Amino acid sequence: MTGGPTLGAEVLAGQRRAVSRALTVVERGGPEAEALLQTLLPHTGHAHVVGITGAPGVGKSTLVDGLALAARGQGQTAGIIAVDPSSPFTGGAILGDRIRMQDATMDPGVFMRSLASRGQTGGLSRAAAASLTVLDASGFDWVLVETVGAGQSEIEIMALAESVMVVLAPGLGDDIQAIKAGILEIADLFVVNKADRPGADASVRELRAMLRLAADPPPWMPPIVTTVAAERRGLDQILAELARHRAFLEETGRRADRRTHQVETLVRQAVWDAVARRLAAAREDPGWARALTAVAAGTRDATGLADQVLRGAGGMGDGIH
Amino acid sequence: MIRVLVAKPGLDGHDRGAKVIARALRDAGMEVVYTGLHQTPEQVAEAALQEDVQVVALSILSGAHPTLVPRIAGLLQQNGQGDVLLLLGGIVPEQDVASMLDAGVSRVFGPGTDTRDIVRYIQERVGDS
Ligand SMILES: Nc1nc2c(ncn2[C@@H]2O[C@H](COP(=O)(O)OP(=O)(O)OP(=O)(O)O)[C@@H](O)[C@H]2O)c(=O)[nH]1
Numbered sequence: 001m002t003g004g005p006t007l008g009a010e011v012l013a014g015q016r017r018a019v020s021r022a023l024t025v026v027e028r029g030g031p032e033a034e035a036l037l038q039t040l041l042p043h044t045g046h047a048h049v050v051g052i053t054g055a056p057g058v059g060k061s062t063l064v065d066g067l068a069l070a071a072r073g074q075g076q077t078a079g080i081i082a083v084d085p086s087s088p089f090t091g092g093a094i095l096g097d098r099i100r101m102q103d104a105t106m107d108p109g110v111f112m113r114s115l116a117s118r119g120q121t122g123g124l125s126r127a128a129a130a131s132l133t134v135l136d137a138s139g140f141d142w143v144l145v146e147t148v149g150a151g152q153s154e155i156e157i158m159a160l161a162e163s164v165m166v167v168l169a170p171g172l173g174d175d176i177q178a179i180k181a182g183i184l185e186i187a188d189l190f191v192v193n194k195a196d197r198p199g200a201d202a203s204v205r206e207l208r209a210m211l212r213l214a215a216d217p218p219p220w221m222p223p224i225v226t227t228v229a230a231e232r233r234g235l236d237q238i239l240a241e242l243a244r245h246r247a248f249l250e251e252t253g254r255r256a257d258r259r260t261h262q263v264e265t266l267v268r269q270a271v272w273d274a275v276a277r278r279l280a281a282a283r284e285d286p287g288w289a290r291a292l293t294a295v296a297a298g299t300r301d302a303t304g305l306a307d308q309v310l311r312g313a314g315g316m317g318d319g320i321h
Numbered sequence: 322m323i324r325v326l327v328a329k330p331g332l333d334g335h336d337r338g339a340k341v342i343a344r345a346l347r348d349a350g351m352e353v354v355y356t357g358l359h360q361t362p363e364q365v366a367e368a369a370l371q372e373d374v375q376v377v378a379l380s381i382l383s384g385a386h387p388t389l390v391p392r393i394a395g396l397l398q399q400n401g402q403g404d405v406l407l408l409l410g411g412i413v414p415e416q417d418v419a420s421m422l423d424a425g426v427s428r429v430f431g432p433g434t435d436t437r438d439i440v441r442y443i444q445e446r447v448g449d450s
C-alpha cells in the first residue's frame with residue numbers, strides 16, 4: 001500500500017479511498033502519520049468543526065445523519081467522526097454509530113468514520129485531532145464529531161471543535177443536574193431532541209432557567225433548539241445557529257484559538273511519542289539494569305538518568321564504575 | 322489493530338448471530354464496525370471503504386447469498402479493496418460453498434461454528450498492524 005507524499009496529495013484532492021487510508025495512518029500514529037499531517041496541516045481551516053455530545057441514546061447519531069443530509073441539501077459536504085469506547089480489558093470495540101447513519105453515508109458528499117477510544121492517555125484526543133485534520137484538509141465544508149458522555153477525554157475532544165452541541169432528550173436519565181459537571185460549560189448550542197416525546201418543554205424550561213443563573217451574561221448565549229431527529233425536524237435551524245456561532249467566533253477573533261488548540265494537541269502528542277520512543281530505547285540498553293541498580297544504591301541520581309534518557313544518549317551503565 | 326466490518330446484507334430480520342460474532346471479535350481485541358440489518362451490497366462496500374477494514378464478515382440467513390455475495394465482492398474489488406478478507410456465515414447449503422469461494426469468499430462458516438475458530442482464522446490471515 002502506498003503512503004508518503006502521494007497519499008497526502010490524494011487526500012488534498014478529496015479521493016475517498018485515500019482519505020480512508022490516511023485516517024488509518026494518522027490514527028496509528030508514528031513517523032508516517034507525522035509526515036502526512038505535516039503535508040495536510042497547511043490546507044486546513046476551511047471546515048466548520050462541530051462537536052456533538054450527550055448521554056447514550058439521546059439521538060446524536062440520528063442528528064448527525066440528518067445534519068449531514070441538511071448540509072447536502074444546501075450544496076455543502078460533511079465528514080463525520082463517531083467515537084466509541086474501547087474495552088479496557090481487551091482493547092476491542094463495537095462501533096455501532098453507523099446503524100443510525102444509513103442515509104447520509106451513502107451520499108458521495110459525505111464520509112463517515114468510526115473511531116475507537118483505544119484507551120491511551122491523550123491518545124484519543126490526538127487521534128481525533130489528527131482525524132479532523134485529514135477530513136478538513138480533504139475539503140469537507142462540515143466536520144461533525146460525535147462522542148458519548150462527559151469523560152475527560154470527551155471534553156478534550158470537544159475542545160477541538162469550534163462549535164459544541166450538547167444533546168439532551170426528555171426522560172433519558174439526563175436531567176440537567178446530572179450533566180452539569182463539565183459539559184454544560186462547554187456548550188455553544190443545546191439541542192433538546194425527541195421533542196415528539198412528553199417532557200421536552202420541561203427540559204427546555206429547565207435549561208433556560210439554568211443558563212439564566214450565570215452571573216454575568218456571557219458574550220455568547222447558547223441557543224436552545226428543539227428537534228425530532230427521527231423525523232428530520234429542526235435540522236436546518238441547527239445549521240443556521242451553527243453558522244451564526246461561527247460568525248460570532250470570527251468577529252471576535254476566537255476562531256483562531258481553536259486552530260491553535262488543535263495544533264497544540266498534535267504537538268503535545270508528538271512530544272509524548274518521542275519520549276516514549278526514547279524510554280523504550282533506554283530500556284533496551286544493556287546498561288539499563290546497572291543504571292537502575294546505581295539509582296537504588298544512591299550512587300547515581302534519578303533525575304540525571306532521566307535527563308540522559310530524554311537526550312537519547314546511549315551507554316546507560318557508563319555513569320557508574 | 323484488526324478492524325472488521327460485520328454486515329447483514331439482505332432482507333432477513335435476525336441479527337442475533339451477527340451480534341454474537343461481533344461481540345466475540347471485540348472480546349478478542351478487534352475493532353468491529355456493526356451496521357445493522359438490511360444492508361444493500363452498495364452499503365456494505367461503502368462502509369468497508371469508509372472504515373478501512375481488513376475483514377468483511379457477512380451474515381446471510383435468507384438464502385440470497387448467490388446474488389448478494391458476488392455483487393459485494395465485485396464492489397470491493399472495484400473500490401480497490403480486493404485484498405479484504407471476505408467471510409461468510411449463516412445458512413449456506415453445502416453445494417453453494419464452492420461457488421461462494423469462487424466469488425471471492427475466503428471461508429464459509431456454517432451454523433454452530435465455534436466463534437473461537439473465526440477469531441483464530443482472522444488472526445492467522447490478517448497481520449496485526
Ligand atoms: N422518538 C424519537 N426517537 C428518536 C429521535 N431521534 C432518535 N431517536 C431514536 O433514539 C435511539 C437512539 O438514537 P441514536 O441516534 O443511536 O442515539 P445516540 O445518542 O447516537 O446513541 P449512542 O451513540 O449509543 O450514545 C434510536 O432508536 C433512534 O431511532 C427522535 O427525535 N424521537
Ligand SMILES: [Mg+2]
Nearest residue numbers: 060061097146
Ligand atoms: Mg451514536
